[in-house]
Amino acid sequence: MARIVMKFGGTSMAGTERIRIVAARVKREVEAGNQVAVVVSAMAGETDRLVNFCREASSLYDPREYDVVVSAGEQITSGLLAIALQAVGLKARSWMGWQLPIRTSDGHASARIGEIDTTGLVASLERGEVAVIPGFQGVASGERVTTLGRGGSDTSAVAMAAAMKADRCDIYTDVDGVYTTDPRIVPRARKLKRVTYEEMLELASVGAKVLQTRSVGLAMKEKVRVQVLSSFVDEAAPLGHAEPGTLIVSEEDLGDMERQLITGIAHDKNEAKITLTNVPDKPGAVAAIFEPLAEANINVDMIIQNIAHLKGQAAPSTDVTFTVPGADLARSLDVLGKAQGAIGYVELVHDTRVAKISVVGVGMKSHAGVASTMFKTLGERGINILAITTSEIKVSVLIEEDYTELAVRVLHTAYGLDAEDAA
Amino acid sequence: MARIVMKFGGTSMAGTERIRIVAARVKREVEAGNQVAVVVSAMAGETDRLVNFCREASSLYDPREYDVVVSAGEQITSGLLAIALQAVGLKARSWMGWQLPIRTSDGHASARIGEIDTTGLVASLERGEVAVIPGFQGVASGERVTTLGRGGSDTSAVAMAAAMKADRCDIYTDVDGVYTTDPRIVPRARKLKRVTYEEMLELASVGAKVLQTRSVGLAMKEKVRVQVLSSFVDEAAPLGHAEPGTLIVSEEDLGDMERQLITGIAHDKNEAKITLTNVPDKPGAVAAIFEPLAEANINVDMIIQNIAHLKGQAAPSTDVTFTVPGADLARSLDVLGKAQGAIGYVELVHDTRVAKISVVGVGMKSHAGVASTMFKTLGERGINILAITTSEIKVSVLIEEDYTELAVRVLHTAYGLDAEDAA
Numbered sequence: 001m002a003r004i005v006m007k008f009g010g011t012s013m014a015g016t017e018r019i020r021i022v023a024a025r026v027k028r029e030v031e032a033g034n035q036v037a038v039v040v041s042a043m044a045g046e047t048d049r050l051v052n053f054c055r056e057a058s059s060l061y062d063p064r065e066y067d068v069v070v071s072a073g074e075q076i077t078s079g080l081l082a083i084a085l086q087a088v089g090l091k092a093r094s095w096m097g098w099q100l101p102i103r104t105s106d107g108h109a110s111a112r113i114g115e116i117d118t119t120g121l122v123a124s125l126e127r128g129e130v131a132v133i134p135g136f137q138g139v140a141s142g143e144r145v146t147t148l149g150r151g152g153s154d155t156s157a158v159a160m161a162a163a164m165k166a167d168r169c170d171i172y173t174d175v176d177g178v179y180t181t182d183p184r185i186v187p188r189a190r191k192l193k194r195v196t197y198e199e200m201l202e203l204a205s206v207g208a209k210v211l212q213t214r215s216v217g218l219a220m221k222e223k224v225r226v227q228v229l230s231s232f233v234d235e236a237a238p239l240g241h242a243e244p245g246t247l248i249v250s251e252e253d254l255g256d257m258e259r260q261l262i263t264g265i266a267h268d269k270n271e272a273k274i275t276l277t278n279v280p281d282k283p284g285a286v287a288a289i290f291e292p293l294a295e296a297n298i299n300v301d302m303i304i305q306n307i308a309h310l311k312g313q314a315a316p317s318t319d320v321t322f323t324v325p326g327a328d329l330a331r332s333l334d335v336l337g338k339a340q341g342a343i344g345y346v347e348l349v350h351d352t353r354v355a356k357i358s359v360v361g362v363g364m365k366s367h368a369g370v371a372s373t374m375f376k377t378l379g380e381r382g383i384n385i386l387a388i389t390t391s392e393i394k395v396s397v398l399i400e401e402d403y404t405e406l407a408v409r410v411l412h413t414a415y416g417l418d419a420e421d422a423a
Numbered sequence: 424m425a426r427i428v429m430k431f432g433g434t435s436m437a438g439t440e441r442i443r444i445v446a447a448r449v450k451r452e453v454e455a456g457n458q459v460a461v462v463v464s465a466m467a468g469e470t471d472r473l474v475n476f477c478r479e480a481s482s483l484y485d486p487r488e489y490d491v492v493v494s495a496g497e498q499i500t501s502g503l504l505a506i507a508l509q510a511v512g513l514k515a516r517s518w519m520g521w522q523l524p525i526r527t528s529d530g531h532a533s534a535r536i537g538e539i540d541t542t543g544l545v546a547s548l549e550r551g552e553v554a555v556i557p558g559f560q561g562v563a564s565g566e567r568v569t570t571l572g573r574g575g576s577d578t579s580a581v582a583m584a585a586a587m588k589a590d591r592c593d594i595y596t597d598v599d600g601v602y603t604t605d606p607r608i609v610p611r612a613r614k615l616k617r618v619t620y621e622e623m624l625e626l627a628s629v630g631a632k633v634l635q636t637r638s639v640g641l642a643m644k645e646k647v648r649v650q651v652l653s654s655f656v657d658e659a660a661p662l663g664h665a666e667p668g669t670l671i672v673s674e675e676d677l678g679d680m681e682r683q684l685i686t687g688i689a690h691d692k693n694e695a696k697i698t699l700t701n702v703p704d705k706p707g708a709v710a711a712i713f714e715p716l717a718e719a720n721i722n723v724d725m726i727i728q729n730i731a732h733l734k735g736q737a738a739p740s741t742d743v744t745f746t747v748p749g750a751d752l753a754r755s756l757d758v759l760g761k762a763q764g765a766i767g768y769v770e771l772v773h774d775t776r777v778a779k780i781s782v783v784g785v786g787m788k789s790h791a792g793v794a795s796t797m798f799k800t801l802g803e804r805g806i807n808i809l810a811i812t813t814s815e816i817k818v819s820v821l822i823e824e825d826y827t828e829l830a831v832r833v834l835h836t837a838y839g840l841d842a843e844d845a846a
């Protein structure tokens with residue numbers, strides 16, 4: 001007998017018809033002899049509806065009251081799923097965040113989960129009841145309702161799995177697992193059987209939108225085995241068993257056979273490149289650029305500093321290029337414009353027509369040559385590299401946006417990731 | 424300074440536009456120096472939407488989970504009103520039923536309010552905060568959410584007013600007060616300034632749908648002064664002051680000037696008449712009819728037993744006629760059909776084309792002749808009386824449904840209730 005958490009997103013909970021399909025799936029896990037807690041999202045579109053009500057009521061809404069309003073969406077689906085589970089002959093009950101309780105920080109609208117009391121819940125599971133828990137919500141000091149921020153239900157599921165000491169946390173999503181790259185770009189992309197937390201973090205943060213990044217970080221910290229599964233496969237298939245989706249595990253749990261050099265290739269078109277020309281080449285100049293950006297809470301990613309040039313100038317100077325999230329571009333230009341005097345640059349140039357391509361894999365730790373294969377492969381196709389960053393398990397390059405799909409395809413082939421039987 | 428409860432129904436809370444109008448109204452009460460707690464319904468239509476979800480999930484839904492689902496409607500509007508109140512410069516916070524808490528019985532989906540802890544609430548009011556409380560909900564043993572049954576928000580408001588020792592409970596509704604009769608039938612109907620709890624109970628239970636009957640009974644028991652006001656009068660009018668609606672008070676609070684013989688005339692077309700023919704005229708025969716109906720929880724209202732007749736029969740027998748709520752007719756016929764052997768009647772006849780007309784007034788306690796005026800007035804118009812019941816403050820007659828409006832109009836005139844300046 002295993003203890004598992006199943007998490008269903010808004011598309012799976014969108015209407016009673018779909019909720020009944022979820023109930024049938026939960027029933028199969030129970031009949032397989034498992035203790036099951038289900039974490040649910042609000043019906044697709046419901047959270048947006050509730051957020052809009054709050055915005056209409058006041059543009060400066062109190063986040064404590066916003067939490068009261070938006071947490072209702074998951075309250076509704078958890079009650080409905082409990083009813084649907086009883087209708088298929090299971091014992092089931094819902095547990096609101098305040099009933100367990102799921103303690104959180106006081107950071108309303110973006111609270112962080114603290115301690116979860118599972119005493120009542122575990123007793124209920126041991127009586128053979130399925131627990132249904134609204135995702136996204138908890139309770140802060142003073143017994144006020146909190147929510148975790150958009151997409152927080154993945155985090156709720158992982159946190160519940162950790163607190164319950166669950167054997168597995170199954171996340172049912174719109175996709176049926178994590179792929180070597182975006183299958184819309186590379187039809188020969190393969191579904192990964194296993195991926196490490198670290199790889200998943202890199203893949204998620206550079207654009208493979210399967211799980212909320214926070215939930216992956218929490219799973220890594222708490223060593224929760226997370227499985228990504230499709231909500232949309234044939235209802236009769238033995239779920240969580242024969243068609244296992246992708247399991248996210250620690251590096252130790254990765255079998256040697258599965259330990260590939262490169263796990264996946266991600267791309268991200270939401271970066272913007274900024275160049276400051278003729279920055280004085282002297283100590284402290286670079287700090288003068290990045291300190292005001294950090295103060296504005298803008299996350300700088302790739303940084304290149306060209307060699308100093310002297311052409312016709314009094315003092316040596318250099319060009320500094322870096323990337324920021326596209327959504328922060330306007331604010332970045334504003335901050336840097338105000339700091340022109342302090343930094344001493346001549347021109348402020350920006351470009352949003354760039355893309356970041358990353359090759360990710362825990363295997364590259366012990367293998368040289370990953371980066372050079374990447375540069376050579378792209379060079380052979382005439383793709384110019386604008387910037388480079390590396391970590392222990394990732395090499396990322398910035399290229400012109402128009403080459404994104406081509407770059408992903410040629411790298412997917414170069415690292416031997418193409419499936420043998422193409423789609 | 425007074426402490427008041429304001430209650431707004433679903434039409435007043437239907438959308439953020441209307442919630443802002445409610446906030447403006449609450450602000451005027453606060454600016455008049457009052458401590459204010461607001462009890463709110465769900466947005467119009469929302470409870471129906473949530474109830475339908477439950478029914479779709481299972482026709483035999485668990486009432487504990489139904490309560491989790493449907494209580495979300497008031498949770499949403501209470502958070503939104505708190506936001507809207509802050510937006511007009513007031514301090515405000517929402518209090519869920521479990522946060523106060525509002526303790527109720529375990530009768531899920533139709534719980535009865537028990538003790539309400541107002542410690543935190545009163546401290547909040549005294550800090551100058553407006554309290555916003557979702558109607559219709561509470562919390563039972565084991566910290567499970569309960570609801571009070573449809574229309575329960577009126578009861579929530581009265582119970583809050585009693586627990587807070589409020590000076591007044593203002594119920595904002597679709598109508599601007601209680602009238603001498605339905606103004607759609609009699610344009611010259613007058614709005615009553617005051618009405619007693621007892622009269623209101625009679626008027627409500629026979630069809631003047633202004634307040635939930637349970638809330639009036641609770642107000643009477645707890646001596647809460649309830650005021651019925653319109654949600655739709657000019658926003659600028661000084662509410663709860665110049666345009667006072669109808670105040671529901673105890674008989675002692677009724678001024679002598681206002682003590683009229685007849686307060687109002689109600690009608691109810693939702694009755695059904697049942698006749699059993701040739702019931703044996705012997706002890707125990709009537710009990711054999713009404714015991715099975717009582718066991719089936721069917722509320723019998725008017726009963727007539729004709730004199731015995733012997734025409735061509737071996738034993739004396741009689742016809743028994745009575746009324747039941749129209750919604751219970753099918754069940755009643757089923758119960759009586761099965762009991763034919765035990766009762767010994769010959770024929771079972773029913774008629775739904777009947778109406779009950781009631782004249783109500785505490786003044787009739789000390790005046791004879793109210794009933795005879797009624798019979799005479801109806802007789803002059805050729806309206807046949809099918810059954811009669813009376814209480815200390817009410818005379819009701821059953822007539823053919825087609826005569827309903829005519830009967831109400833002639834009685835309204837006969838008892839001198841017509842307004843002098845007709846609409």
